[in-house]
Amino acid sequence: MPAYDAIIIGTGQAGSPLAGRLTDAGMKVAIVERNLFGGTCVNTGCTPTKTLVASAKTAQMARRAAEYGVVLDGPVRIDMKKVKARADAVSGASRDGIGKWLEGMANCTVFRGHARFVDRNSVRVGDDVLTAERIFVNVGGRAILPAIPGLAEVPHLTNSTIMDLDVVPEHLLILGGSYVGLEFAQIYRRFGAKVTVFEPGPRLIRREDEDISRAVADILAAEGIDVIVGAANLAVGRSGGGIVVSHDGSNGLKAVSGSHLLVATGRRPNTDDLDADKAGIALDAHGYIIVDDALRTTVDGIWALGDCNGRGAFTHTAYNDFEIVAANLLDDDPRRVTDRIPVYALYVDPPLGRVGLTETEAKKTGRRLLVSTRPMTRVSRAIEKGETQGFMKIVADADSGEILGAALLGTGCDEVVHSLIDVMYARRPYQQVRRGVHIHPTVSELLPTMLAEFRPA
Numbered sequence: 001m002p003a004y005d006a007i008i009i010g011t012g013q014a015g016s017p018l019a020g021r022l023t024d025a026g027m028k029v030a031i032v033e034r035n036l037f038g039g040t041c042v043n044t045g046c047t048p049t050k051t052l053v054a055s056a057k058t059a060q061m062a063r064r065a066a067e068y069g070v071v072l073d074g075p076v077r078i079d080m081k082k083v084k085a086r087a088d089a090v091s092g093a094s095r096d097g098i099g100k101w102l103e104g105m106a107n108c109t110v111f112r113g114h115a116r117f118v119d120r121n122s123v124r125v126g127d128d129v130l131t132a133e134r135i136f137v138n139v140g141g142r143a144i145l146p147a148i149p150g151l152a153e154v155p156h157l158t159n160s161t162i163m164d165l166d167v168v169p170e171h172l173l174i175l176g177g178s179y180v181g182l183e184f185a186q187i188y189r190r191f192g193a194k195v196t197v198f199e200p201g202p203r204l205i206r207r208e209d210e211d212i213s214r215a216v217a218d219i220l221a222a223e224g225i226d227v228i229v230g231a232a233n234l235a236v237g238r239s240g241g242g243i244v245v246s247h248d249g250s251n252g253l254k255a256v257s258g259s260h261l262l263v264a265t266g267r268r269p270n271t272d273d274l275d276a277d278k279a280g281i282a283l284d285a286h287g288y289i290i291v292d293d294a295l296r297t298t299v300d301g302i303w304a305l306g307d308c309n310g311r312g313a314f315t316h317t318a319y320n321d322f323e324i325v326a327a328n329l330l331d332d333d334p335r336r337v338t339d340r341i342p343v344y345a346l347y348v349d350p351p352l353g354r355v356g357l358t359e360t361e362a363k364k365t366g367r368r369l370l371v372s373t374r375p376m377t378r379v380s381r382a383i384e385k386g387e388t389q390g391f392m393k394i395v396a397d398a399d400s401g402e403i404l405g406a407a408l409l410g411t412g413c414d415e416v417v418h419s420l421i422d423v424m425y426a427r428r429p430y431q432q433v434r435r436g437v438h439i440h441p442t443v444s445e446l447l448p449t450m451l452a453e454f455r456p457a
């Protein structure tokens with residue numbers, strides 16, 4: 001039984017950097033990966049999707065070229081094999097970099113295979129049983145396949161298998177109108193597919209404020225994406241050579257036929273095949289590993305990081321989990337999950353940059369609120385770029401001046417939102433940055449103006 005100082009299960013966004021820190025600290029580490037180095041983000045998540053978003057944006061700008069006085073002879077055509085090759089190359093370089101780094105890391109042994117707990121100190125990988133005093137679980141998650149009638153009988157794609165497509169679907173049907181569904185909806189629409197999104201909820205991206213949902217729906221509708229919200233009793237089946245999605249609409253049963261089906265209905269943690277119970281690790285009702293504020297599981301000497309602990313669902317939260325665990329373990333620095341402010345972006349174009357509470361959530365706190373909004377049609381840089389869709393909204397506490405949250409939907413807003421993120425981390429009231437002079441012409445230059453224009457909510 002090879003004995004290690006630490007075992008890491010999974011080479012996602014937390015596991016690999018943790019291997020680096022632990023070996024630097026002199027520990028002998030085993031890291032186990034059952035599939036591709038780098039996990040979801042690198043192989044089937046952020047990296048390939050944002051590469052596809054870039055191809056889709058280029059196609060869209062090429063279609064709009066004449067508006068900018070740029071002459072392109074002939075219609076825009078998509079070479080999907082090249083689009084895929086570009087995404088594969090970007091992902092591949094990242095994956096190979098991580099693989100080489102781990103395999104060349106002094107004091108680190110890489111095991112390729114599926115890890116299962118044997119007990120609280122040991123893990124089986126194939127014929128090997130590894131033991132260690134410390135075990136770090138970074139197993140991530142995968143797409144949920146919901147219990148929709150007919151789904152098991154029809155060919156369907158997930159965020160993983162859609163990466164293998166090297167043709168543009170004639171008509172892409174998408175179940176789920178949230179991050180995964182909407183990013184792929186716009187990507188494939190811009191590649192020339194007909195796209196229909198089915199969302200059982202009353203609106204798209206339901207966690208956001210209604211005005212944001214509406215604005216995103218308008219942006220997608222303007223590009224010809226069909227969105228069906230309130231789609232009840234969804235069922236799928238075959239129709240000729242294709243697939244049909246049926247749902248109860250306002251006037252009875254409706255059916256839409258398409259060539260491909262993408263399931264984008266949420267994710268589940270990879271804990272069902274981990275034998276976590278053999279180590280005594282407690283899971284919640286959805287299979288997430290229960291952790292405390294320092295990411296310790298219910299078993300001494302076992303930590304859970306990244307998507308599998310249910311405390312975050314993004315690459316930056318998984319990486320921050322690594323920072324928290326390393327700080328507590330190696331630096332005597334009591335970093336906590338609750339120090340983290342929720343931040344994320346939705347990469348439709350224009351993107352939605354988000355930080356903190358939504359306006360709806362802020363209202364529920366009972367605080368007196370200030371709100372400032374500005375349409376992108378009143379942002380010079382957006383006008384100059386010819387990208388005036390969307391609007392920006394900032395919410396603050398009227399008494400303390402604390403910025404509580406922001407939803408910035410507009411060109412460049414995945415970057416612009418970081419000005420506000422930094423003020424929130426610095427725990428400064430908005431008055432301290434309201435008079436800051438930002439660079440003209442940028443979208444960011446309107447943030448001080450918006451802070452000066454706060455009105456009671």
Ligand SMILES: Cc1cc2nc3c(=O)[nH]c(=O)nc-3n(C[C@H](O)[C@H](O)[C@H](O)COP(=O)(O)OP(=O)(O)OC[C@H]3O[C@@H](n4cnc5c(N)ncnc54)[C@H](O)[C@@H]3O)c2cc1C
Binds near residue numbers: 034113273
């Ligand atoms: C389509 C899509 C787009 C996304 N875009 C973004 C984005 O733009 N920005 C963002 O911040 N987030 C994005 N995300 C989310 C982001 O990808 C995840 O939050 C992040 O990858 C989670 O990292 P992780 O380290 O928790 O797990 P993962 O990256 O999933 O890594 C887990 C690893 O563990 C391995 N593993 C699992 N079980 C075992 C086992 N028993 N034995 C051995 N190995 C095992 C897996 O093979 C995998 O390599 C996206 C997700 C999807 C699906």
Ligand SMILES: NC(=O)c1ccc[n+]([C@@H]2O[C@H](COP(=O)([O-])OP(=O)(O)OC[C@H]3O[C@@H](n4cnc5c(N)ncnc54)[C@H](O)[C@@H]3O)[C@@H](O)[C@H]2O)c1
Binds near residue numbers: 176178180200344346
């Ligand atoms: N830009 C980003 O950072 C980014 C991009 C993609 C994914 N992600 C991560 O991936 C996670 C998963 O994203 P997601 O969009 O798959 O899940 P989600 O949980 O955000 O949304 C799932 C959607 O599917 C709908 N749904 C549920 N059951 C359904 C059914 N049976 N039929 C049709 N629709 C159904 C839900 O109402 C919801 O709108 C996110 O939480 C996010 O953390 C992040």
